Amino acid sequence: xxxxxxxxxxxxxxxxxxxxxxxxxxxxxxxxxxxxxxxxxxxxxxxxxxxxxxxxxxxxxxxxxxxxxxxxxxxxxxxxxxxxxxxxxxxxxxxxxxxxxxxxxxxxxxxxxxxxxxxxxxxxxxxxxxx
Amino acid sequence: xxxxxxxxxxxxxxxxxxxxxxxxxxxxxxxxxxxxxxxxxxxxxxxxxxxxxxxxxxxxxxxxxxxxxxxxxxxxxxxxxxxxxxxxxxxxxxxxxxxxxxxxxxxxxxxxxxxxxxxxxxxxxxxxxxxxxxxxxxxxxxxxx
Numbered sequence: 001x002x003x004x005x006x007x008x009x010x011x012x013x014x015x016x017x018x019x020x021x022x023x024x025x026x027x028x029x030x031x032x033x034x035x036x037x038x039x040x041x042x043x044x045x046x047x048x049x050x051x052x053x054x055x056x057x058x059x060x061x062x063x064x065x066x067x068x069x070x071x072x073x074x075x076x077x078x079x080x081x082x083x084x085x086x087x088x089x090x091x092x093x094x095x096x097x098x099x100x101x102x103x104x105x106x107x108x109x110x111x112x113x114x115x116x117x118x119x120x121x122x123x124x125x126x127x128x129x130x131x
Numbered sequence: 132x133x134x135x136x137x138x139x140x141x142x143x144x145x146x147x148x149x150x151x152x153x154x155x156x157x158x159x160x161x162x163x164x165x166x167x168x169x170x171x172x173x174x175x176x177x178x179x180x181x182x183x184x185x186x187x188x189x190x191x192x193x194x195x196x197x198x199x200x201x202x203x204x205x206x207x208x209x210x211x212x213x214x215x216x217x218x219x220x221x222x223x224x225x226x227x228x229x230x231x232x233x234x235x236x237x238x239x240x241x242x243x244x245x246x247x248x249x250x251x252x253x254x255x256x257x258x259x260x261x262x263x264x265x266x267x268x269x270x271x272x273x274x275x276x
Contacts, residue, residue, distance in 0.1 A: 039253070041190060041192045041193045041245060041253075042190075042245075042247075042253045043190055043191075043192070043218040043219065043247060043253065044247050044251050044252065044253050045253070048251070074193070075190075075193065075245055075253050075254065075255060076193070076243075076245070076255045099254055099255070100252050100253050100254030100255065101252070101253055102251075102252065102253075117252055118248070118250045118251040118252030119250075119251025119252070120250040120251045120252075121250070121251075122251070123251075
């Protein structure tokens, strides 16, 4: 009986701890975030990463916006299934005509708020969000 | 009144001749997504001269992939891939495809390149052409930088 009570308390504590951690994770995860899609053979992507990525990510963080990145193996197939994590496939599936790289998506509340195709569009549509 | 009728007749004649003249010219140059494919047939096979317009560049690591629908007719390891370590190809880029001796059969030739556009996006660009429709090379060979 004593052992059972101890196990119950341990279980209860673990459940509270787990719940607390998951709430902490939820609190830490930003409500809005930018998804950047690049390709290993996309030179424009490399140049953007060298010239703009760090400052952009810092600016986003300052404004409470997160940043995620995925890289497909070739711009030949930006829809490459293996490169897209399960929780992001819906973004890819929302754009059936997606072609080439880079792509930038602003995601908020589980929906795509804005999409930028190429660095010129990134500059006009998403870059101001990091200012 | 006679002048007006004459003018109308001239316009009608020009309208009729224009499309005929266009149809009579060989269409050796193809432009797809700002990539210019200049194709010409030679006694040895086929020459492709690739260049770009509107500030586009051809990705070096992506390369150029050439496939031919009748591989037995060509003295090439297919698909033929041309790539460079540099970020972009130096243009114009010339690619020669050699036929096997005596082979005359036609088929489709397909080119695939990675075109990086001035707007800051790289996209795959493809062109497929019937080799029988490619015009012979003119005296002045293309593809000199």
